[in-house]
Amino acid sequence: MSSRILVVDDERNIRRVLQALLEDEGYDVDSASDGDEARGMLRRAQLRYDVVLTDLRMPGCDGMELLRWAQGTHPDTPIVMITAHGTVDIAVEAMRAGAFDFITKPFEEAELSAIVSKALAHREANRRRAYAIGTTDPAAETLETEIPAPGDDDHAQEVLGEIIGVSAAMKEVFALLRKVAPSPTTILIRGESGTGKELVADAIHRLSQRSEGPFIAVNCTAIPESLFESELFGHEKGAFTGAVTSRPGRFELAHKGTLFLDEIGELPAAMQVKLLRALQERINERVGGMAATPVDVRLIAATNADLETMVEAGTFREDLFYRLNVVPIRLPPLRARPSDIPVLLRHFIAKFSERLQRNVDRISPDAEMTMVRYPWPGNIRQLENVVERMVLLSENPSIEVDDLPAEVREGRSASELGLDSLRDEPVPEGNLKEIVKVHTQQVERELIMKALEADTWNVTQAAKRLGISRKGLQMKMKEYDLRDKSPDSRAAGDPVEEETEQ
DSSP: OOOEEEEEOSOHHHHHHHHHHHHHTTOEEEEESSHHHHHHHHHOTTOOOSEEEEESOOSSSOHHHHHHHHHHHOTTSOEEEEESOOOHHHHHHHHHTTOSEEEESSOOHHHHHHHHHHHHHHHHHHHHHHHHHHOOOTTHHHHHTTSOOHHHHHHHHHHHTTSOOOSHHHHHHHHHHHHHTTSOOOEEEEOOTTSOHHHHHHHHHHTSTTTTSOEEEEEGGGSOGGGHHHHHHEEOTTSSTTOOSOEEOHHHHTTTEEEEEETGGGOOHHHHHHHHHHHHHTEEOOBTOSSOEEOOEEEEEEESSOHHHHHHHTSSOHHHHHHHTTEEEEOOOGGGOGGGHHHHHHHHHHHHHHHTTOOOOEEOHHHHHHHHHSOOTTHHHHHHHHHHHHHHHOSSSEEOGGGSOHHHHHOOOHHHHTOGGGGGSOOOOSOHHHHHHHHHHHHHHHHHHHHHHHTTTOHHHHHHHHTSOHHHHHHHHHHTTOTTOSTTTTTSOOHHHHHHHO
């Protein structure tokens, strides 16, 4: 039996286009010209709609009113909002009210098909779960093997509930986590700094069959290269100066559990070889040891680096990359999931109000929208720090626009990005990718220069300001010939170079 979809839009041509596209996909499609007509059709007992696509702005009963009504009468029917006013605040309001997803006009056929498919899968999962839990029919036993047991599903909901996200992008991440977490497969989490890679790694561990074992996290940027082998694989007494006792490494400590290597792109070349062997042969060799110890470890790695480019440059082993990249999980930056920002704001306001013992319990709509529109280059970590500062300094129960940091109130201008000069340039000719690459390098070099100057050419502090590793900044400085640009470098040697060698 094909799925039935209800399309609601006051524009006749839009209804016809949607109906034709969906019928070509094999769905049974009905249409309504406004919310009142749609409610009448939904009330009919003989009709069952699997998905409702409704325009947001219509005369009479509009999309939001229809959505709120359907939440009470048809709570298991996914509602997808259609709007020509693709502003973030409308999308946020619809998602808050319970919309499954939204699509903006003009839309691509592939985008429409993907959203409807996801909505139908969501509807079917709910229906099967309700049937399997509520029936005593022996035939339901086959369904129970295809969906998580209620207790397992409750556990997954609890664990994933700690990762805040209601956007379609995060729902896809959650769906993938549910699939891959129970397996022993190696996972590579990719995403910008501050997107929550360690939080996701911890969730994978807690949802796995190793959840009773240890979760050992290692930040590859925080370990000096000379100590890396000892930290990761352990050492025997007398293996080197200062090794007064034997010590297990992180690999041994993670036995029967999960080892999380954050910023794997910073792994020294020599350690890449040893890590690859440990993963392939499932053994651990301590520094100075004579025997290899079997280890049973599930590895999760994370990076914000472009490992493919590093492989091409010869700075990251190709065989190790393919060993790590069995199941890639890409976390979207916060700017790509704006509908999550209001939810995150409320979470952080409540968190810091309690922790700092402040009487701040809300944020004004204008302040919220200002924060939603800000691009958040530092992602969730930056948002959390900003909210903590606002809660601490606020004199009122509500956070207002004036309470926001200047950079958030004003947004990020083209001049700050170094792009305003492009407006005066003639239209470029040639390969688009090369043109973009050149301008990107110009912007990147300018931002690095500004960060170094702001921190008096302290590489460590500038790296923190830019949200990259110290080693990564050093490589960029070498690439852009910035290591000799310090104001004091020509007169008194190169303080930047001296710092990088420490």
